Amino acid sequence: MRLLHTGDLHLDSAFSAFGARDAEKYRELGRTLLENIFECAEREGCQMMLISGDLFDSKYVSNDTRALFVSLVKNAGIPIVISPGNHDPYSENSFYSVIEREKLENLYVFNSSDLQTFDFDELRVRVFGYAFTTAVLNENPLLREVLPEDNGYLKLLCAHADTSSPLSRYAPISVTELSRFGFAYSALGHIHNREDKEDREGRIRYCGFAEGRSFDELGEGGVFVVDVDEYSCEAKRIVLSSRAFFACEYNLPSDTADVTKKIAAYVKQLSYPQGTYLRLKITGSADVQTVKEIKSATELIREDAGLEYLEIEDLTLPLYDGKYLEKDVTLRGEIYRLLLPSLTSADAEEKQKAILALKIALSAIDGNNVFDVVK
Numbered sequence: 380m381r382l383l384h385t386g387d388l389h390l391d392s393a394f395s396a397f398g399a400r401d402a403e404k405y406r407e408l409g410r411t412l413l414e415n416i417f418e419c420a421e422r423e424g425c426q427m428m429l430i431s432g433d434l435f436d437s438k439y440v441s442n443d444t445r446a447l448f449v450s451l452v453k454n455a456g457i458p459i460v461i462s463p464g465n466h467d468p469y470s471e472n473s474f475y476s477v478i479e480r481e482k483l484e485n486l487y488v489f490n491s492s493d494l495q496t497f498d499f500d501e502l503r504v505r506v507f508g509y510a511f512t513t514a515v516l517n518e519n520p521l522l523r524e525v526l527p528e529d530n531g532y533l534k535l536l537c538a539h540a541d542t543s544s545p546l547s548r549y550a551p552i553s554v555t556e557l558s559r560f561g562f563a564y565s566a567l568g569h570i571h572n573r574e575d576k577e578d579r580e581g582r583i584r585y586c587g588f589a590e591g592r593s594f595d596e597l598g599e600g601g602v603f604v605v606d607v608d609e610y611s612c613e614a615k616r617i618v619l620s621s622r623a624f625f626a627c628e629y630n631l632p633s634d635t636a637d638v639t640k641k642i643a644a645y646v647k648q649l650s651y652p653q654g655t656y657l658r659l660k661i662t663g664s665a666d667v668q669t670v671k672e673i674k675s676a677t678e679l680i681r682e683d684a685g686l687e688y689l690e691i692e693d694l695t696l697p698l699y700d701g702k703y704l705e706k707d708v709t710l711r712g713e714i715y716r717l718l719l720p721s722l723t724s725a726d727a728e729e730k731q732k733a734i735l736a737l738k739i740a741l742s743a744i745d746g747n748n749v750f751d752v753v754k
């Protein structure tokens with residue numbers, strides 16, 4: 380059979396980091412994405428859709444999103460199976476319990492934190508699953524119950540679960556434990572950045588994000604279209620995102636003449652797709668003035684490369700000449716030498732902290748307001 384696996388859409392997210400107007404625009408993009416997913420299911424001839432939780436960002440769903448969801452489900456003509464996650468748990472007055480009253484005949488929502496099943500006789504498929512009924516589910520329902528007797532149907536799992544740690548509060552289960560149940564396909568949700576299969580055979584997968592929502596979700600997003608039976612399981616990734624977040628690094632040349640032009644040319648030749656949100660990290664060494672100059676050219680660089688959004692992150696060393704500081708016998712040199720192992724560390728986080736520490740120290744010695752550096 381062929382199914383579409385998605386989840387973790389977090390529709391109606393607050394997007395509070397982006398300001399009220401942009402936030403509404405982003406929520407609109409979320410609805411367009413939902414339409415595209417249903418369209419994709421139809422185009423690809425999917426016989427079922429599995430939504431493995433966190434379809435919505437919270438239990439409150441806007442009227443626009445609700446109306447769209449209902450009409451898409453009604454017109455889909457295939458079973459839509461949902462396992463509510465930690466962000467959109469099934470509870471009294473939650474979106475899912477309210478929508479039950481609409482009696483959408485092809486919508487199947489798990490509503491208990493005990494293991495449940497839905498049987499689809501025409502497809503000869505049984506879908507196992509459960510619901511988060513609060514924001515946490517300390518124990519995975521699969522691990523405390525005996526599976527009902529086999530009825531000969533193809534066994535699928537649709538669930539929000541965490542395979543990364545047994546101590547997780549989000550229905551923890553290891554890949555080894557999961558493999559023992561013999562599901563032909565386990566459609567998982569919760570970990571957004573894992574598009575690769577979890578097991579060797581590719582029968583256990585996280586859906587991954589369908590469209591990035593921040594710089595925590597880098598790259599293009601999409602859904603899985605899965606062909607599965609007892610003998611084989613093939614999943615193909617279909618990109619559906621109309622925008623994507625990317626990050627890149629530019630190491631400043633020692634000659635900083637025309638530096639903004641050089642950066643603009645560099646970013647342009649990376650030819651990012653339309654709708655790109657880019658975080659450009661500048662590294663190397665530069666004086667305060669050069670960094671200021673680069674930052675003030677942000678809008679120019681963005682426009683030139685046709686980006687939707689650009690932010691420049693300053694990771695430069697505040698040095699005109701590191702060698703000079705190294706030999707400096709004053710406090711400046713002493714601080715530099717002290718921080719040097721961390722400044723040249725391969726650990727990006729450690730390096731970043733050391734750079735910030737050096738900037739604060741040099742700024743304080745110069746009698747400046749250190750908060751200007753932190754900003």
Ligand SMILES: [Mn+2]
Nearest residue numbers: 433464465569
């Ligand atoms: Mn989640």
